[in-house]
Amino acid sequence: MNEIIEKRMLSEGVIQLTVYEPRIAAKCQAGQFFMLRVTDRGERVPFTFSDWSREEGWIRFIFMVVGKTTSLLSELAAGDYIKDLAGPLGRPSLRSHDTRRPSWGNDFEGLQQGGSVVVVGGGVGTAVAFPVARALCEEGYQVHVITGARTAELLILEEELRALPLASLSIMTDDGSAGSKGLVTAPLKELCSSRSVSHAIIVGPAIMMKFAAGTALDAGVPATVSLNPLMIDGTGMCGACRVSIDGATKFACVDGPDFSAASVDWAELMSRQRSYIDDERESHAAHQRHVQEREHENCDCFDESSLWARGFKKGGWAT
Amino acid sequence: MTQLNSDKQAECVQTSNSELPKTLPVTPSAIPTRRRPSREPRHAMANQPAEERISNFQEVALGYTLEQARAEAERCLQCKNAPCEAGCPVEVRIHDFISAIIDNDLPEAVAILKERNALPAVCGRVCPQESQCEATCVLARRGEPVAIGRLERFLADWDRQRPEEERNKTRLAPCKHKRIAVIGSGPAGLAAAGELSLRGYYVEVFEALHSPGGVLAYGIPEFRLPNYILEDEVEALRQARVTFHMNAPIGTVASCEELLDEGFNAVFIGVGAGLPKFMDIPGENLNGVYSANEFLTRVNLMHAYEFPRWDTPVQRGRQVVVIGGGNVAMDAARTALRLGAEEVTLAYRRTQAEMPARIEEVEHAIEEGVKLVELASPLEVVGQDGWVTGLRLQKMELGRADASGRRRPIPVEGEEYVHPADTVVSAIGTLANPHLREVADVDINQWGYLSVGEDGQTSNPRIFAGGDIVTGSATVIEAMGAGKSAAIAIDELLSAPDVQTQRRMT
Numbered sequence: 001m002n003e004i005i006e007k008r009m010l011s012e013g014v015i016q017l018t019v020y021e022p023r024i025a026a027k028c029q030a031g032q033f034f035m036l037r038v039t040d041r042g043e044r045v046p047f048t049f050s051d052w053s054r055e056e057g058w059i060r061f062i063f064m065v066v067g068k069t070t071s072l073l074s075e076l077a078a079g080d081y082i083k084d085l086a087g088p089l090g091r092p093s094l095r096s097h098d099t100r101r102p103s104w105g106n107d108f109e110g111l112q113q114g115g116s117v118v119v120v121g122g123g124v125g126t127a128v129a130f131p132v133a134r135a136l137c138e139e140g141y142q143v144h145v146i147t148g149a150r151t152a153e154l155l156i157l158e159e160e161l162r163a164l165p166l167a168s169l170s171i172m173t174d175d176g177s178a179g180s181k182g183l184v185t186a187p188l189k190e191l192c193s194s195r196s197v198s199h200a201i202i203v204g205p206a207i208m209m210k211f212a213a214g215t216a217l218d219a220g221v222p223a224t225v226s227l228n229p230l231m232i233d234g235t236g237m238c239g240a241c242r243v244s245i246d247g248a249t250k251f252a253c254v255d256g257p258d259f260s261a262a263s264v265d266w267a268e269l270m271s272r273q274r275s276y277i278d279d280e281r282e283s284h285a286a287h288q289r290h291v292q293e294r295e296h297e298n299c300d301c302f303d304e305s306s307l308w309a310r311g312f313k314k315g316g317w318a319t
Numbered sequence: 320m321t322q323l324n325s326d327k328q329a330e331c332v333q334t335s336n337s338e339l340p341k342t343l344p345v346t347p348s349a350i351p352t353r354r355r356p357s358r359e360p361r362h363a364m365a366n367q368p369a370e371e372r373i374s375n376f377q378e379v380a381l382g383y384t385l386e387q388a389r390a391e392a393e394r395c396l397q398c399k400n401a402p403c404e405a406g407c408p409v410e411v412r413i414h415d416f417i418s419a420i421i422d423n424d425l426p427e428a429v430a431i432l433k434e435r436n437a438l439p440a441v442c443g444r445v446c447p448q449e450s451q452c453e454a455t456c457v458l459a460r461r462g463e464p465v466a467i468g469r470l471e472r473f474l475a476d477w478d479r480q481r482p483e484e485e486r487n488k489t490r491l492a493p494c495k496h497k498r499i500a501v502i503g504s505g506p507a508g509l510a511a512a513g514e515l516s517l518r519g520y521y522v523e524v525f526e527a528l529h530s531p532g533g534v535l536a537y538g539i540p541e542f543r544l545p546n547y548i549l550e551d552e553v554e555a556l557r558q559a560r561v562t563f564h565m566n567a568p569i570g571t572v573a574s575c576e577e578l579l580d581e582g583f584n585a586v587f588i589g590v591g592a593g594l595p596k597f598m599d600i601p602g603e604n605l606n607g608v609y610s611a612n613e614f615l616t617r618v619n620l621m622h623a624y625e626f627p628r629w630d631t632p633v634q635r636g637r638q639v640v641v642i643g644g645g646n647v648a649m650d651a652a653r654t655a656l657r658l659g660a661e662e663v664t665l666a667y668r669r670t671q672a673e674m675p676a677r678i679e680e681v682e683h684a685i686e687e688g689v690k691l692v693e694l695a696s697p698l699e700v701v702g703q704d705g706w707v708t709g710l711r712l713q714k715m716e717l718g719r720a721d722a723s724g725r726r727r728p729i730p731v732e733g734e735e736y737v738h739p740a741d742t743v744v745s746a747i748g749t750l751a752n753p754h755l756r757e758v759a760d761v762d763i764n765q766w767g768y769l770s771v772g773e774d775g776q777t778s779n780p781r782i783f784a785g786g787d788i789v790t791g792s793a794t795v796i797e798a799m800g801a802g803k804s805a806a807i808a809i810d811e812l813l814s815a816p817d818v819q820t821q822r823r824m825t
């Protein structure tokens with residue numbers, strides 16, 4: 001059980017939670033993730049760290065409300081608890097942070113120590129891109145960042161990014177309501193074809209990663225992507241997260257989540273991501289009905305299966 | 320599809336739940352004389368009827384009644400040299416506990432059983448007795464061996480339903496003021512933790528998942544090993560001063576070396592070999608293809624059969640093909656049936672006779688309607704629009720015996736066909752997890768498992784290991800045996816007065 005120490009609504013449906021968890025905060029690295037469960041009957045869902053404080057013992061993550069688990073999370077407030085939180089999981093983005101395993105795949109091909117690199121974050125993917133960019137800055141690389149979103153409201157971490165010693169920061173919105181109008185691929189293409197960068201790290205929805213990686217690769221710049229398949233355990237035990245990398249089956253949770261973009265089978269990844277779409281809708285819809293029913297919390301119509309709802313009140317967890 | 324031979328069928332007598340006494344008599348009433356061992360066949364154990372059980376997740380085998388247990392115990396010849404005990408990886412004193420049942424002293428029988436086996440309720444249900452203790456029973460030569468596993472289960476269950484204060488309790492040695500970290504809460508870890516706490520150590524178990532038990536929790540289904548049995552065992556360990564840390568993936572959150580630096584005197588690694596192998600054939604990543612681990616984890620650990628009351632879904636296939644012939648394959652096939660599949664087929668490279676699964680599980684699966692396709696090896700998962708539509712199988716035949724003594728399957732040229740399926744579950748084995756290198760900086764053998772000495776010691780003298788992570792996938796009882804012997808070795812190491820050993824440790 002971990003206490004939420006801060007909750008911020010970054011925009012409609014985009015939420016940042018800061019959770020007290022000193023063990024994980026002491027260890028997590030850019031690019032790694034954790035699994036959480038909100039309730040006793042909840043799914044195990046992965047989230048990537050967007051920030052942490054080793055001194056104060058907290059970790060932070062950002063999510064968009066899309067299904068039942070994220071709805072449940074969005075209903076929590078500072079002072080509430082998250083049932084289970086396990087991490088850090090996955091391999092750090094920077095090889096230098098992963099000292100024990102012989103590396104393959106995510107070695108930022110073509111990038112020399114102190115070289116020039118571009119980090120691209122699409123939508124909530126910027127939450128993952130930010131700590132990677134920060135780590136690269138700390139390691140002495142020249143870092144360009146491109147962040148994009150549909151509209152100004154959905155842009156996240158702009159301030160934090162501005163505070164980094166970046167070589168450049170490009171902000172893109174589809175509708176031009178902030179930064180420049182257009183997709184992240186426009187500035188990426190410029191950076192890549194002018195040879196100002198020797199590697200691209202791309203994080204975002206699969207479709208965005210596919211196109212952005214295509215842009216970089218077309219310009220002859222190797223790219224790394226952070227894959228986000230469905231996961232269950234996140235520890236390498238089930239294979240739900242498997243992805244085809246150069247035709248070989250790899251597990252994103254233990255072999256990744258970062259992989260060389262040129263090796264990824266995008267169609268397969270996207271197809272697998274959608275495999276439970278109907279169930280997810282059903283689950284989310286049932287939850288939304290349930291939220292309405294919660295008005296009846298104090299009458300008898302509230303059945304046993306709804307008891308967990310009361311658990312959200314601080315300290316009221318049935319363990 | 321293979322038929323059961325008739326004597327096996329006779330054994331699967333089915334009784335419905337209601338015919339069994341709800342509680343077993345607690346005070347044993349004396350039986351006057353000990354009868355001579357009989358030649359009658361072993362006593363059948365009641366099962367939930369097949370047509371009923373395929374629509375629920377409740378336990379299939381219902382266990383012996385007191386009368387049945389006593390009658391079965393009396394079949395035992397009480398051989399002086401007890402060859403059965405040599406067949407048991409943890410050398411349970413089978414002879415003596417059966418003798419105690421015959422003498423009608425059940426508390427004593429339980430005490431004898433628990434002295435060597437910390438999890439008898441689990442082992443009585445999942446051990447492959449037919450290839451262990453029962454294989455070496457003298458009666459097996461002339462007919463059917465004593466049903467040792469069923470007696471074990473009976474005793475463990477009898478003990479469980481006793482009032483708390485009467486239940487068999489192990490007495491803990493006085494605290495030795497030393498801390499041991501146990502990594503992984505599967506049978507190896509639980510057995511090591513139990514033995515160490517018994518010997519007076521303060522034990523902390525670190526488990527990556529949110530709930531303890533390893534394969535017992537996420538792999539073996541409810542209908543074979545009900546959750547409450549595992550929960551009770553874990554609770555008993557908690558009461559014996561063992562602390563459980565859930566959600567603690569050792570390796571990334573702390574390595575074993577860091578745990579030693581933090582003040583643990585020794586570490587036991589029992590992380591299992593959980594990484595599922597895939598078939599390495601085209602189409603294996605289509606939607607609808609599962610590893611048995613994923614399929615079973617969704618259902619057992621995450622309760623997908625209660626979706627949407629529980630949040631994790633699972634595909635409820637109509638035509639399911641499971642690849643493999645071990646316990647894992649049986650569990651997956653029988654789980655698929657219970658999720659409502661119309662047809663569940665097991666495709667196995669060899670024949671039923673070579674299946675490594677427990678005989679009882681194969682029988683139960685067939686009774687429940689699982690179809691068997693022998694001598695079939697997967698070539699390709701065929702699909703459409705990203706989803707599975709079938710499995711292309713290669714017909715095999717049995718060639719000469721290989722190193723393991725089993726006849727090697729070889730393909731019959733040109734004989735392939737597509738078996739229609741909307742769900743394919745691959746149960747072809749597991750490997751060590753690549754994150755093992757982060758867990759501890761110790762020697763790993765060529766197959767990726769930890770290399771250890773006889774007592775489980777790794778190349779770091781303070782780090783021990785046992786279970787599947789040392790042997791590759793094996794059995795619950797072997798994992799427990801390894802956990803226990805490593806615990807004893809840890810105790811010896813930490814109690815060694817001689818300076819040499821002490822120095823070797825640092």
Ligand SMILES: Cc1cc2nc3c(=O)[nH]c(=O)nc-3n(C[C@H](O)[C@H](O)[C@H](O)COP(=O)(O)OP(=O)(O)OC[C@H]3O[C@@H](n4cnc5c(N)ncnc54)[C@H](O)[C@@H]3O)c2cc1C
Nearest residue numbers: 503505506507527533534569590591786787793794795798
């Ligand atoms: C479906 C299925 C059915 C089976 N049926 C039978 C049967 O009928 N009879 C039988 O005898 N055997 C059976 N087996 C085999 C048996 O379950 C295993 O041999 C046994 O569980 C191995 O025990 P273990 O303790 O070594 O590992 P596991 O049971 O695998 O437990 C390892 C535990 O360690 C945890 N862990 C892993 N890495 C870390 C880490 N880095 N940090 C912290 N924790 C970690 C895992 O999450 C897991 O909980 C079956 C196996 C399966 C999969």
Ligand code: FES
Nearest residue numbers: 234236238239253
């Ligand atoms: S999520 Fe289960 S193996 Fe990766």
